[in-house]
Structure formats: structure tokens, C-alpha cells
Amino acid sequence: MVVDELSDSEIDNIFHALADATRRDIFKQAMSREQSVSELARRYAMSFAAVQKHVAVLERAMLITKEKRGREQIVHSNPELLRRATELLDAYQDIWRGRTERIEEILFEPEREVES
Amino acid sequence: MVVDELSDSEIDNIFHALADATRRDIFKQAMSREQSVSELARRYAMSFAAVQKHVAVLERAMLITKEKRGREQIVHSNPELLRRATELLDAYQDIWRGRTERIEEILFEPEREVES
DNA sequence: GTAATCTACAACCAAATGGTTGTAGATGAA
């Protein structure tokens, strides 16, 4: 069962964060091992500041968190949020399968409504 | 088992397409029932051209396809690609669980490499 | 103390995004 619902903009942030190959790689790195930002930055052919921004995007999406340790910031992954993203996609698959009853609990959103 | 691999930019397109609440809703609509673009457009408080662009983003991501029927374009969903996106996220979860053997077949990417 | 390292953040820039209006071509209905 789902603990609590993600808002539209939180979901936006999650998928946006995953829509960049560098960020996906950073996330993968963070999932496999906790590392400092500068340690991560050394792996990519771009400036430290650019990597810092990618990390910030992942952090805004709550896919990772940072923990200050001395002069370093250690990047931790948040597998719980990833699991919820997976559930979201599963819910779309359920729609296709016509299993609307499970959708209601997983992907409940008030009707996106319009004109008349 | 995975049929064939998605490229980085294809994955970029998929997650980018899902990173917008209107597009997620259009996709959900298309999953539940095939509809024309104008029929979809009537549901949202924005111009037809704006919805047309959202549909184009979903189409570029291959999450949907369009089929011309008379003067209408019917939007079909592509659940296969959604399934692959789900597998991608599952692979990240596997990384976290330390199950690297399954990652190799699901998420194989040549090492993203850099300086020396 | 001094120097090196790690981080934060501002300023800047080109390109992409997400919306708009307007025009025009195809198709269907009367």
C-alpha cells in the first residue's frame, strides 16, 4: 500500500530529474555507493558546478539527499521515492489492462477539468 | 527478457514526456481509450495547438502513436514502451539491492567515461 | 599559518520548453 500521495509537481520533478542521462548516471552511482559531490563530479566531463546543479535537481526531486560531513557533502539515494515512481508507471499499465480499481488507490487524482 | 535496448536519448524522451501533468493525463486518457487529438484537446484549459504539442512530445517518446482516420488523428498508446520504462526503474532498484547481475542485462550501458 | 580542497552561489549565455495567435490545407456534412 502507498504511504502518502505525491503531488503533480513532485511527480514532475521526479521524471524531470530522470530525463537526463548524466543525472540518471549520478543517481545510479548514488544508489550503488554513497559518495561526495566532488567524488561524483570527477567522473563526468563537465564542470563541478554543472554536476552540482544536476545533484540539486535530483535533490529537489527527493531522489537523493545530501549530508554534510566535514567539508564534504555526501550524497545518499532515496530508494523509497524510486519505488513510488515505479508504482506510478505500474498504475498506467493497470489502466491499460482496465484494472481501474487499483488505480484509484495508487494514482488518485481529482478530475483534471475544463470548460463546461 | 528485454527485446532490444533503448538509447540514452530515447530514455530522455520517455521521462521528459512523463514530466508534465498534462501529458501524463493525455497518456492516461490514451491508455484507457483511443481518442482523436481534438477530442483530447477539449478536456484541457489550453489551446488546441498546445495540446497538439504535448501529443507530439508523447509521440516523440514513442509512448503513443497517431493513426489518420478521415480528417481525424486517432491517438493510440504504446504499453510496450511503458513496460520498458518500468523495467528501467526496476533496474535502479536492483542496483540498490546490490543485484548487479540482473542490471547487466536490463540496463547495460557502456561506461560513461572521463578524464584519464 | 598557509595552501589545497570542497562547496555554494552569482552572473552569464545559448537552446529548449510551454504556452499563445494566426494561417492554411483536408475532410466531412448540409
Added chain:
DNA sequence: TTCATCTACAACCATTTGGTTGTAGATTAC
């Protein structure tokens, strides 16, 4: 035929994105 509908697409605009360089503050190493 004529009119309405559906679609495509161009042009435009404000904002965001994804990169850069540069400056400055904390912390660690020597």
C-alpha cells in the same frame, strides 16, 4: 458548393534548462 471541423505548422514570447566562469567561505592537510 459551401460551411464547419480537424489538423499542421509557423511565428512569437517568457521562462526554464544545462552549461560556463568566477568569487568566496569552510574545512582539512602540511
